[in-house]
Structures are given as C-alpha cells and as structure tokens.
Amino acid sequence: MPRMALNDRRDELVEAAIRVMARDGVVKATTRAIVAEAGMTLGVFHYCFDSREELLKRVTATITERTIADARRVFTREGDLPDMIRASLRAFWGGVEANPGENLVGYELTQYALRNPGLEDVARLQYVQYLEANAEFLELMAKDAGIEWTIPLPTLARYVNAVLDGVTISWLADRESEDSLAVLDLLGDYLTEHSRPVG
Amino acid sequence: MPRMALNDRRDELVEAAIRVMARDGVVKATTRAIVAEAGMTLGVFHYCFDSREELLKRVTATITERTIADARRVFTREGDLPDMIRASLRAFWGGVEANPGENLVGYELTQYALRNPGLEDVARLQYVQYLEANAEFLELMAKDAGIEWTIPLPTLARYVNAVLDGVTISWLADRESEDSLAVLDLLGDYLTEHSRPVG
DNA sequence: GTCTATAATGGGATAGAC
DNA sequence: GTCTATCCCATTATAGAC
Structure with a gap:
C-alpha cells in the first residue's frame, strides 16, 4: 500500500x-461507506480525522467552494x-440538471449543520459565501x-440566491425542467429591468 | 392506561x-424519542405503524397540509x-420566524423522501400541493x-414558491431578517408589476 | 391491548498486532 | 503507518409475558 502524505489522504x-x-x-455516508469508496480501511479514517463530524465540516467547505468555482467557470x-x-443562468442550470445528487448534498449539509449544536456557523458561512458570490457576479x-x-x-x-435555491429544490422534487427554466428566464428579465445605464 | 381508538393513537x-x-x-426523531414524547411505550409504536417510514409518510402529509392551511389562514x-x-407575504413571514424548527422539518422531509428509493412520489406530491396552493392564492x-x-x-x-423557499432557507442559515423582508417586498413589487386590469 | 425484554443490525470510535 | 478485530452504543423491529 502506498504511503501518502496525511493531507493527500x-x-x-x-x-x-x-x-x-x-x-x-x-x-448514508457512514465512515464505513466512505472508506470503502476510497479503497481504504476503517482504521485509517480516525488517523486522518478525529471524527465524522470533522470530515463533514471539510466536505461542506469543499462543496461550497466547488459550487462557486463551477458557477464562476x-x-x-x-x-x-x-x-x-x-x-x-442557463449555464448554471445545466450544472444543476447534470448533477442533481451533488446539488442536493449542499442542502443536506446546511441542514446537518443547522441541526447539530455547535455547527450553526458552518451553515451561516455557507450562505455568506453564496451571497458574496452572487454579489460578485452581479457586480x-x-x-x-x-x-x-x-x-x-x-x-x-439575496433575491437571486433565493430564486436559484428555490427553483433547484422544487425541481429536485418534481423534475419539471420546462417550468423551472421559465422561472429562470423570469429572473433574468427581472434583473434586466432593474438595471440602468450608469451616468 | 386509557384505551384509545387506533386512529387516535x-x-x-x-x-x-x-x-x-x-x-x-x-x-433525531427516532421511534424511541417519539414514543417518549407521546408518553407511550415502544411496543405500541409497531402496533400503530408498520415501520418508522410509514409514520414519516403520514407526518409529511400532515405537515404539508398544515403549512398550506396556515398560509390560507x-x-x-x-x-x-x-x-x-x-x-x-409579511403574514407568511411571521409564521416562518415564529417557527423556524417546524419550517425546517418540511425541507428535511423532502430530502428524506428524495434519498429513499420508493418515496420519490412523497416529495413530488409535497411540491404539487405547494404549487397548487400558491396558484390558488394568486388566483x-x-x-x-x-x-x-x-x-x-x-x-x-413556481416563481413565488421558489422565492419563498429560497428566502426561508437562507434565513434559516443566517437569520438576516431585515434582508429577508426586503427580498419579500421585492417579490411583492414584482407581482404588482405583473398584473393588469382585467378587460 | 399493553408492556418489558431482547433480537438483529449498523453505527462511530478505539486497541493493539504487525 | 496500516490493518484487523472489537468495544460500546443506539437504532428498528419483534417476541412473548401479562
């Protein structure tokens, strides 16, 4: 078995x-399921992380950054x-439809954080980052x-973020792509209508 | 111990x-936690329901109906x-801020349904009902x-539903009431601007 | 019908051999 | 550093006394 740096592990x-x-x-992402997926043994898990919760924190940070990086791309x-x-907006939406599972994970992690005392800041930080990213795109x-x-x-x-979250969640539940795209187009029109030439 | 009809139980x-x-x-709503809350014993649980999953289905239906009934009220x-x-919109929002936990449960149940094969229709039905309710209010x-x-x-x-879901979720994460209300007011303006007198 | 006791499972974490 | 074996706990579900 290859020896790897702790951080790579x-x-x-x-x-x-x-x-x-x-x-x-x-x-369902138990420590056992995760090490099996990684082709490692259970013992190595607690050598790399103190607890499952510590891993989840890192996963949350990674997913948040990745989602924003994808949007930026x-x-x-x-x-x-x-x-x-x-x-x-349509490019963003392509990413959602191409990867429903990974998208759902983001919301699951928010809720995990909201339901576990001591992790409230994880959820808060997630949304701070999403809102900042949206503001950056708008600027x-x-x-x-x-x-x-x-x-x-x-x-x-926050408005843009709300529509994107909301339309994603309803689509995850009912998979109505056409209506979802129509909503995104309405959001696009809304943005256009709330711009003015800069003096 | 009082004898009750099965349905009351x-x-x-x-x-x-x-x-x-x-x-x-x-x-964290395990069968044990639930029967303890109800002041019952564990044995009675499986006399009333075949499984925890069957209870969750009924809880989902109840919460969805109740949320819509509250909105109607x-x-x-x-x-x-x-x-x-x-x-x-502001009355709706009062309900969200007054009861964050119960509101979060709705999203958790959607995700539970989406993650458990065979329950996809539970999530779908939830959103069919929410969307119908929103359409009813608009009409x-x-x-x-x-x-x-x-x-x-x-x-x-669907647009209205998306904004409401989205603003709720971000508020659950960061508790920024002022910004959230501002978003709801924008939604209100949006609706007003997309009406016209009927001929 | 109602309860206690327990089976059966699966989880996170750890000990200790190598 | 890496692995196996195991501890210990909580869970759902069921068996069986009363």
Whole structure:
C-alpha cells in the first residue's frame, strides 16, 4: 500500500465522501461507506480525522467552494446585459440538471449543520459565501455592461440566491425542467429591468 | 392506561413526532424519542405503524397540509392589490420566524423522501400541493383585485414558491431578517408589476 | 391491548498486532 | 503507518409475558 502524505489522504477521503453523498445522501455516508469508496480501511479514517463530524465540516467547505468555482467557470461575460444574464443562468442550470445528487448534498449539509449544536456557523458561512458570490457576479455584469443595479446589491444578491435555491429544490422534487427554466428566464428579465445605464 | 381508538393513537404519535422533529430534526426523531414524547411505550409504536417510514409518510402529509392551511389562514384579501400582496407575504413571514424548527422539518422531509428509493412520489406530491396552493392564492388575489396576471399562472406560482423557499432557507442559515423582508417586498413589487386590469 | 425484554443490525470510535 | 478485530452504543423491529 502506498504511503501518502496525511493531507493527500484527507483529500482522498473528502472526495470519496462527496461521491458517496452525491449518490446516496449525507445520512448514508457512514465512515464505513466512505472508506470503502476510497479503497481504504476503517482504521485509517480516525488517523486522518478525529471524527465524522470533522470530515463533514471539510466536505461542506469543499462543496461550497466547488459550487462557486463551477458557477464562476460557466459565468458568461459576452454580449449585452440580457444575453449575459440569460446565458449565465442557463449555464448554471445545466450544472444543476447534470448533477442533481451533488446539488442536493449542499442542502443536506446546511441542514446537518443547522441541526447539530455547535455547527450553526458552518451553515451561516455557507450562505455568506453564496451571497458574496452572487454579489460578485452581479457586480461583474454591471461593470461589463456599463450599468448599475437599481436595487441595493446585498438585497439583490439575496433575491437571486433565493430564486436559484428555490427553483433547484422544487425541481429536485418534481423534475419539471420546462417550468423551472421559465422561472429562470423570469429572473433574468427581472434583473434586466432593474438595471440602468450608469451616468 | 386509557384505551384509545387506533386512529387516535396514530394521530397522537404523528403530533408527537412533529414536535420532536421541530425541536431536534428528522434524523433525531427516532421511534424511541417519539414514543417518549407521546408518553407511550415502544411496543405500541409497531402496533400503530408498520415501520418508522410509514409514520414519516403520514407526518409529511400532515405537515404539508398544515403549512398550506396556515398560509390560507393568514392570507389577506383586504385593500388594493399591493396591500393584499404585501400583507399576505409579511403574514407568511411571521409564521416562518415564529417557527423556524417546524419550517425546517418540511425541507428535511423532502430530502428524506428524495434519498429513499420508493418515496420519490412523497416529495413530488409535497411540491404539487405547494404549487397548487400558491396558484390558488394568486388566483384569489387576482379575482378580488379585478386584475389578471401577465405571466402564466403555473410559472408565476413556481416563481413565488421558489422565492419563498429560497428566502426561508437562507434565513434559516443566517437569520438576516431585515434582508429577508426586503427580498419579500421585492417579490411583492414584482407581482404588482405583473398584473393588469382585467378587460 | 399493553408492556418489558431482547433480537438483529449498523453505527462511530478505539486497541493493539504487525 | 496500516490493518484487523472489537468495544460500546443506539437504532428498528419483534417476541412473548401479562
């Protein structure tokens, strides 16, 4: 068996955990299921992490960063404002439909944090990061298109985040892609209508 | 010990389960915790329900109906359209802030259903009911105010549902009441702007 | 019908050989 | 450092006395 640096081991366990969670859910991602996925033995788990909870914290941070990085990657800055918005939203949505399981994991982890005393800050941090990312995207679009938003940025970012979360959750439940896309287009129109040329 | 009809027993267990879940979360609502809350013994549980899963199905149906009934109760039909919308949204929000735990349970149950093969329809039904309720509210408002919506009803209902879900979830994570209310007001404005007097 | 006791399972964590 | 074996606990579900 190869000897690996402790940090590499940890990363492999985190990746294995994410795969198991995406497939079967957070609850079913037991230490045993995770080490099996990683091709390791149970003993090594508690050599890498003090507890399952410590792993979950790291998984949460990783998933949050990855989700934002994915959004940043598909974020489109070409064309006029309506095009930019619409293309970005649709690219985001492609990611959701391509990977329902991993998307659901994000919400499961929020709830895990909210239900376990001492982890409230994990959930809070998750949303701080998501809201900041949304604000960043909105600012980039405004800059590129030479407009400003007519709604205060933190409020608008929360609004966008709410629609994206909400439309994702209802889609996870009923898989109505067409209606979901229609809602995203409404959000796009909404954003366009709340911009004005910058003086 | 009082002898009760089987259905009364079941109802009591469902209510006890909801209390435990609101307090501690769905995962921690074990059969033991539920019967303890109900003041019953473990043996009686499997006399009333075949399995914990069967109880959870009934709890999901009950919570969904109750959430919609609560919304119907606070739904306001007085004043002009903007008043109606704003008052209803704020009344809805009062319920969320007054009862974070019970609200979170709804999302936990959706995810439980999505993660347990064979229960997908439970999640789907939940959202069918929520979307229908939102459509119903929108139609009532339109009728009372003598307007019609400029967006197809199913799409608009999904949009409203998405914002409500999304703003609730982010609030559960970060408890930013002020920003959340601002988002709800934006939703209210949005609805007003997408109405027109009926010919 | 109601209870206690217990079976059967699966979990997180740990001890200790190698 | 790595593994196996095991501890100890909590869970769902059931058996069987009363």
